[in-house]
Amino acid sequence: xxxxxxxxxxxxxxxxxxxxxxxxxxxxxxxxxxxxxxxxxxxxxxxxxxxxxxxxxxxxxxxxxxxxxxxxxxxxxxxxxxxxxxxxxxxxxxxxxxxxxxxxxxxxxxxxxxxxxxxxxxxxxxxxxxxxxxxxxxxxxxxxxxxxxxxxxxxxxxxxxxxxxxxxxxxxxxxxxxxxxxxxxxxxxxxxxxxxxxxxxxxxxxxxxxxxxxxxxxxxxxxxxxxxxxxxxxxxxxxxxxxxxxxxxxxxxxxxxxxxxxxxxxxxxxxxxxxxxxxxxxxxxxxxxxxxx
Numbered sequence: 001x002x003x004x005x006x007x008x009x010x011x012x013x014x015x016x017x018x019x020x021x022x023x024x025x026x027x028x029x030x031x032x033x034x035x036x037x038x039x040x041x042x043x044x045x046x047x048x049x050x051x052x053x054x055x056x057x058x059x060x061x062x063x064x065x066x067x068x069x070x071x072x073x074x075x076x077x078x079x080x081x082x083x084x085x086x087x088x089x090x091x092x093x094x095x096x097x098x099x100x101x102x103x104x105x106x107x108x109x110x111x112x113x114x115x116x117x118x119x120x121x122x123x124x125x126x127x128x129x130x131x132x133x134x135x136x137x138x139x140x141x142x143x144x145x146x147x148x149x150x151x152x153x154x155x156x157x158x159x160x161x162x163x164x165x166x167x168x169x170x171x172x173x174x175x176x177x178x179x180x181x182x183x184x185x186x187x188x189x190x191x192x193x194x195x196x197x198x199x200x201x202x203x204x205x206x207x208x209x210x211x212x213x214x215x216x217x218x219x220x221x222x223x224x225x226x227x228x229x230x231x232x233x234x235x236x237x238x239x240x241x242x243x244x245x246x247x248x249x250x251x252x253x254x255x256x257x258x259x260x261x262x263x264x265x266x267x268x269x270x271x272x273x274x275x276x277x278x279x280x281x282x283x284x285x286x287x288x289x290x291x292x293x
Contacts, residue, residue: 002024002040002049006019006020006274007019008118009059009089011085012089012106016064016071017065017070017089017090018041019047019217020033020061021059021094021099022059022060024099024101026106027101028056028100028101029060029104029105029289029293030057030058030059030060030104030109030123031049031052031057031060031131032059032090034061034086034090034113035113035189035242037064037078037167037207037215038067038078038167039067039111040201040205042068045061046061049061052285053288054227055290065079065086069257072097074160074208075145076164076208077208077211078214080214080215081119084090084116084117084120087109091107091124091127105120105128105158107127107129107131108131108133108285109133109135109199110132111134111242111243114126114135114243115136115220117135117221118130118132118135118137118223118224121227121230122224122226127230128293129231129232129288132232132233132234133272134236134242134277135243136220136246137224137248138213138220138251139218139219140217140219141214141247143216146164150216153216154213157210161209161210163208163209164182165181165182166182167182167205168182168193169180169185169186169189175187175190177181183211183248184242186269188242188268192270192273201209220251221247221254224252224255227256228255228256228258231258231291232255232258233262233285234248234251234255236248236249236263236264236266237262237263237267237272239266239267240269249261260288262281264280268270
């Protein structure tokens with residue numbers, strides 16, 4: 001059983017990121033994990049960390065800046081460029097721990113953090129591997145597909161703006177009829193939010209409008225070829241209408257070897273965190289980890 005303790009990670013610009021470290025002994029491999037757009041470290045990820053622990057891998061989970069227990073302003077703002085850099089600070093923190101083998105550290109990310117992990121891995125050549133699950137790979141392409149109103153986003157760049165937009169749709173119906181104002185325009189996000197409520201998770205309902213500017217300008221697909229020679233595992237849902245299956249597959253084609261692609265059939269973006277698909281993707285990840293260690 002892992003020894004679990006809360007930790008503080010200091011970023012390059014002086015913020016304190018709150019994390020949880022799961023130790024399985026001295027000088028063990030470690031998986032560094034953080035959540036997607038608005039997730040907190042206690043949302044689903046401890047269950048995955050436990051699976052890694054059972055297989056002999058430690059884990060470090062932390063809240064992204066401006067979310068959860070971590071510092072950062074404005075609150076509830078996603079800035080994937082800064083979050084990508086924070087992965088570098090998390091690596092340095094983990095590498096200095098006596099319970100971690102610094103040559104056996106893996107980045108793990110999902111959705112927005114899946115793209116962030118790609119960007120960080122393109123810079124950090126000390127990694128043993130990267131697992132990127134249903135990653136956000138191209139803000140520009142997503143803006144074209146969704147018709148995001150760039151002029152509105154620019155016109156609302158006022159100092160200390162308090163404009164917030166909903167993260168989750170109110171209902172499947174408003175997604176289907178195109179009336180939702182939510183960031184996550186995916187019917188699966190409704191069920192996902194319901195599951196978080198059922199589990200008693202505290203989660204944020206809104207995000208800053210400028211989070212959309214930050215994500216639209218984020219292009220992990222432009223650097224994915226720089227990950228090599230670090231081994232890459234990309235897990236893609238074949239019916240992803242949130243970060244889009246075809247964009248992820250196009251990004252994977254740009255990556256250089258060694259790389260592994262796993263496509264989960266009959267699933268959407270939010271189906272991999274719990275339920276029947278969870279074990280399937282855990283097995284994929286453990287198989288990958290076994291292949292690199």
